[in-house]
Amino acid sequence: MDTTTAPAETAGDTTDDDTSRTTTTDGGVGRTTTTDHDASRTTTAAPAERAAPSTPTRPEATATVTTAATTASGSARAGAPWEELVSSAMLGTDRRPPAGLAATTAARDMPGALLGAAALHTVRRRAGLRPGPAAPLPEPAPEDPRAPLPEAARLRLDQLLAGRAAPSPAGRRGAAPDLAELLPQWLALANRHGYKAPPAALPALLDAARARTDLRPQALRLAGPRGLWLARLNPEWRFALRGTGAGGRLPSAQDPEGVRALWDEGLFAERVALLTAVRTEDPAAGRALLASTWSAERAEDRLMFLDSLRTGLSDADEEFLEEALGDRSRNVRATAAELLSALPASALAGRMAGRAATCVGLDRTAPVPTIAVEAPHECDAAMQRDGLVATPPAGRGERSWWLGQLVEAAPLPSWPARFGGRGPEEIVALPVADDWQGELHAAWCRAAVRQRDPAWSRALLGSPAVPPATGPGTSSLAERAQLLSTLPVEERARWVASFVAAHGLSEAFQLLGVCAVPWAEPLGAAVIDALDIAREAGSYPWSFSGVMGLAERCLAPEAARQLESLTARPDEAEDSSPGAGDYWAEAFQRLVSTLRLRATMHAELTP
Structure with a gap:
């Protein structure tokens, strides 16, 4: 009997680095005994599996x-x-x-x-693992007292969460509705009726909200407390926990202890949401909550907290905002100045009005009433404290930069007295000397948007029939869209409808986006007429795809009857774009089917 002892790296057991093995071979009996000294176990191999004997054998016997x-x-x-x-x-x-x-x-x-x-190593390592302690069971999901969705609406939600319809051949969208684009409207309507999401739909709903930030407010509202409970179990849904209080519910402004506890101990996003909620319910309480810890907050946090004061902004906030003008952060100072300039009776607005009056006024020497402009020659420390930025952006002159900021921050009600009692429309119509008109009118546009002044917005918008390039206020459609947002909903729709009738749809896309949904009848009719005119003229159809997408989401569902006659393939003129007729027919078919689907969705969700 031969006995050989070897360390693990030569004997071959790699279970542990410290393992040693003793192998005993009995050539006469044909048995091999292996002992692992670290585990004190003995393995006996059967004769059919015995190791090679220690006595010499033929070479061919070992070549297996x-x-x-x-x-x-x-x-x-x-x-x-x-x-x-x-x-x-x-x-x-x-x-x-x-x-x-x-x-x-x-x-x-x-x-x-x-x-x-590698496979053997993996199996051996897994087999050697000891079972760990069982994780504690999660707390039961909270109850949601809201009404469940009707069965048809529940099936519709599953369909919308599944995504958009399959694309048609040749890369076109096809005639089927775009389901993904209808999901925001469905969520808003379901929340308006006070429904709760089905438990089985919560994972898909949270996935959709994770992929699209525009869905998150409405999706999380529909998901409710059970959605927040589920989000805590999956790191990919952690976004749902941002901006929510303990348990996913913010304390009421009438619960001072709960508000104070969350304000002192909550995460930053929770505190922002809390401040916004308290501010909405009780502006004074929200301001007092912010003031209680203002000096101890970080600069970036102070900026976000200060922005929440836009909700319910009033003259009562002036004292706090005046103190914020001395903040060590330039961004905080600029935001405080912007908020103060939106209060026409504030001290800052008065200071800005005085500065602007020294720069803009009537030229008494001109043969006709003319606006004379003398831009500031410096931006002193007091102006900078009131929110003016001294250094202009690249390519912008210093004096015009300072002038624009002064006029933008000056209260609009101060200008009629400066111009002899003239109203906004008369002031905007006055000529401006020395090519300062563009700079001055652009600053007035920003002031009208900041101060939410509809009278000045109307004056700067002018008549919708006037070409944008020659309008009284600005030729920028983006600025016009901002001015329109200050007007009442019906007036806004009428103005845009007249603009579409006068100039077509090519320049109206941004303006359509600020109109309330569904579009009021004059606006919806104007858009349909403009699309029909473009179709009859053989216009390049793909240039209207954006407007068609807006129409699918914003036209009133009742407009489907008016559009049915446009779903047929028109005769193509010789000078029309190739394939335009098929495209227009397909686009109108999709528009009609989308409007009908929206009507069905509304009926399914209506109690």
Whole structure:
């Protein structure tokens, strides 16, 4: 009997680095006994599996053919550590063969042997793991007392969450409605009726909200407390927990203890949401809450908190905002100045009015009433404290930059007295000397938007029939859209309808976006007429795809009857774009089917 003792790296047991093994071979009996000293276990191999005897044998008796799995098993016992296997797999077995496999495996068999050894290592490591303690069960989901969705609406929600319809051939959208674009309207309507999301739909609803930030407010409102409960169990839905209080519910302004606890201990997003909610319910309480910790907040946090004062902004906030003008952060000072300038009776507005009056006024020497402009020659420390930025952007002159900021911050009610009692329309119609008209009118446009002054917005918009390039206020459609947002909903729709009738749809896209949905009848009719005119003229159809998409979401569903006659394929003129007729027919078919689907959605959600 021969006895051989070897360390683990030569004996082949790689379960532990400290393992040693004693192998006893009994040539006469044909049995092999292996003892692992670290585990005190003995393994006896059957005669059919015995190791080679220690006595000399013929060479051909030891040259056995092994399978890839047998080679891998033996190689794993031969001692290739896991890190070495990983390194060889990354670099390639031809460049770095594992030391434990190189001596027993041919080069052509090395990749298979490497994978086999890795598989054995994985199984052995998993088998040796001890079971850990069971995780505690999550708390039960909270109850949601809201009404469940009607069955038809529940099925509709599943359909909308599944995504958009499959595209048609040739890359066109096809005649089927775009379901993904209808989801925001469906969510808003469901929330308006006070429904709750079905539990089975919560994962898909949270996934949709994670992918599209525009869906988040309405999706999380529909998901309710159960959606927030579920979001805590999945890191990918962590966004749902931002801006919510403990348990996903913000304390009421009538609960001072709950408000104070969350304000002192909550995360930043929770505190922002809390301040906004309290400010909406009780502006004075929100301002007092912010003032209680103002000096201890970080500059970036102060900026976000200060922005929440836009909700319910009033003259009562002036004292706090005046103190914020001395803040060490330039951005905080600028925001405080912007808010103060939106209060026409504030001290800052008075200071800005005095400065602007020294720069803009009537030219008494001109033969006709003319506005004379003398831009500031410096931006002193007092002006900077009141929110003026001294350094202009690249390509902008200093004096025109300072003038624009002064006029923008000056209260609009101060100008009629400066111009002899003239109203906004008369002031805007006056000529401006020395090519200052563009700068002056642009500043008045920003002031009208900031101060939400509809009278000045009407004056600066002018008649919708006037071409934008020659309008009284600004030729920028973006600025016109901002001015329109200050007008009442019906007046806004009438103005845009007249603009579309006079100038078509090519320049009206931005203006349509600020109109209330669904579009009022004069606006909807004007858009349909303009689309019909473009179709009859053989216009390039793809240039109207954006307007068609807006129409699908914003036209009143009742307009489907008016559009049915436009779904047929028109006769194409010789000078029309190739394939335009098919496109227009398909686009109107999709528009009609979308409007009908919106009507169906409304009926399904109506109690």
